Amino acid sequence: MHISEGVLSPxxxxxxxxxxxxxxxxxxxxxxxxxxxxxxxxxxxxxxxTLIHVPVGPVGEHLVLNGLMGLLLGWMAVPAILIALFLxxxxxxxxxxxxxxxxxxxxxxPAVICFYLFRPWLRRESYAAAIGAFACGATAILLSGLLxxxxxxSTGKAFLEVAELVLIAHIPIMIIEGVITLFIFQFIKKxxxxxxxxxxx
Amino acid sequence: xxxxxxxxxxxxxxxxxxxxxxTIGVFPSNALAHRVLIYAYAEGDTIYTESKFVPDxxxxxxxxxxxxxxxxxxxxxxxxxxxxxxxFKIPVEAVAEKLDLGIVVDAGMGHRGxxxxxxxxxxxxxxxxxxxxxxxxxxxxxxxTKAGPVDPQVLEALLNRALERQLGPINEKLTELTIHRTxxxxxxxxxxxxxxxxxxxxxxxxxxxxxx
Numbered sequence: 356m357h358i359s360e361g362v363l364s365p366x367x368x369x370x371x372x373x374x375x376x377x378x379x380x381x382x383x384x385x386x387x388x389x390x391x392x393x394x395x396x397x398x399x400x401x402x403x404x405t406l407i408h409v410p411v412g413p414v415g416e417h418l419v420l421n422g423l424m425g426l427l428l429g430w431m432a433v434p435a436i437l438i439a440l441f442l443x444x445x446x447x448x449x450x451x452x453x454x455x456x457x458x459x460x461x462x463x464x465p466a467v468i469c470f471y472l473f474r475p476w477l478r479r480e481s482y483a484a485a486i487g488a489f490a491c492g493a494t495a496i497l498l499s500g501l502l503x504x505x506x507x508x509s510t511g512k513a514f515l516e517v518a519e520l521v522l523i524a525h526i527p528i529m530i531i532e533g534v535i536t537l538f539i540f541q542f543i544k545k546x547x548x549x550x551x552x553x554x555x556x
Numbered sequence: 557x558x559x560x561x562x563x564x565x566x567x568x569x570x571x572x573x574x575x576x577x578x579t580i581g582v583f584p585s586n587a588l589a590h591r592v593l594i595y596a597y598a599e600g601d602t603i604y605t606e607s608k609f610v611p612d613x614x615x616x617x618x619x620x621x622x623x624x625x626x627x628x629x630x631x632x633x634x635x636x637x638x639x640x641x642x643x644f645k646i647p648v649e650a651v652a653e654k655l656d657l658g659i660v661v662d663a664g665m666g667h668r669g670x671x672x673x674x675x676x677x678x679x680x681x682x683x684x685x686x687x688x689x690x691x692x693x694x695x696x697x698x699x700x701t702k703a704g705p706v707d708p709q710v711l712e713a714l715l716n717r718a719l720e721r722q723l724g725p726i727n728e729k730l731t732e733l734t735i736h737r738t739x740x741x742x743x744x745x746x747x748x749x750x751x752x753x754x755x756x757x758x759x760x761x762x763x764x765x766x767x768x
Binding site: 357358359360361362363386387388391392394395398399402403406438439442443446447448449503506507516517520 | 591662666667668669670742743745746749751753761
């Protein structure tokens with residue numbers, strides 16, 4: 356999921372950085388005092404989840420949890436993801452500083468999109484909400500995969516090769532993320548429903 | 557629904573936290589995303605490369621690109637085998653112009669690793685091979701005759717070969733050691749940074765709020 360340094364063309368890198376800046380600005384604008392602990396926890400959760408490596412698919416994948424972040428944070432997922440990715444680039448050389456903008460967009464944009472896409476479902480009762488949560492987690496990964504593919508293709512990689520790889524690699528992780536998002540959503544709904552204020556707002 | 561108190565749910569959070577830390581602590585090898593690593597060393601006139609996802613799974617069918625570090629022009633390309641290995645003869649132009657080689661592996665989906673092989677580290681082996689033929693002939697005649705003056709060039713070539721053979725594994729080990737592995741300490745440090753950054757944000761926001 357993390358695109359390394361030196362892979363993408365400068366135009367794609369600059370575009371990604373610009374989008375990341377805009378998204379971060381909107382996210383920060385929406386972040387009020389009460390939201391800060393929530394953003395911090397999810398940023399830390401994302402930081403750890405994207406480090407843990409699950410050996411499935413051709414290269415092995417890691418959790419991203421961006422669907423869950425979108426669900427709980429909306430636009431605030433952008434600064435949360437940016438900070439986690441920045442630290443990963445700095446501490447572990449995952450991704451890299453020049454690719455930071457693109458990586459932020461590929462993981463944060465699906466979070467925001469899924470938030471608006473699945474909010475109507477999540478507001479409903481029991482089953483609809485559960486299905487919405489699962490779909491939110493799974494779709495976010497799918498969109499991330501597609502964005503990674505788009506970034507690579509716009510830099511001139513062969514379309515079929517990339518698309519195939521992305522699909523194969525992301526199907527298992529989509530299901531896993533869907534289930535995790537579903538369970539965490541149900542858990543929070545019971546235990547700390549006020550964390551879901553973004554959904555019901 | 558009865559009002560639920562804070563303390564009732566504290567244990568649940570604690571258990572989750574403990575499980576998380578245990579997962580990271582007990583399986584440190586799992587606590588890694590995929591950074592791609594490639595390293596290369598020369599032995600004689602061949603350069604051997606090995607590519608893997610950190611910590612230890614080979615890059616299968618990854619594309620290898622060998623380029624001149626200075627100009628960025630590609631000298632040759634190849635593909636790794638199922639063990640992530642790829643070997644190639646040192647290109648003639650690289651030897652002639654003493655090029656520093658940038659060896660890049662593209663493992664797909666934006667995963668990329670690079671290794672810099674300085675000219676000094678492979679020229680030693682390459683030069684005798686590029687040198688004119690007569691030297692081996694000298695070797696065959698030299699032992700027959702008395703222990704006269706040994707051709708220094710031949711001696712150097714032999715020494716180089718022996719040294720490479722013996723130092724190869726050590727080189728590999730050294731390369732392994734230079735890899736920065738993600739440790740639980742790093743991860744916990746990272747979490748600390750995140751909480752610190754947001755703590756700072758909370759501090760400034762809390763200063764601003766009560767004024768008006």
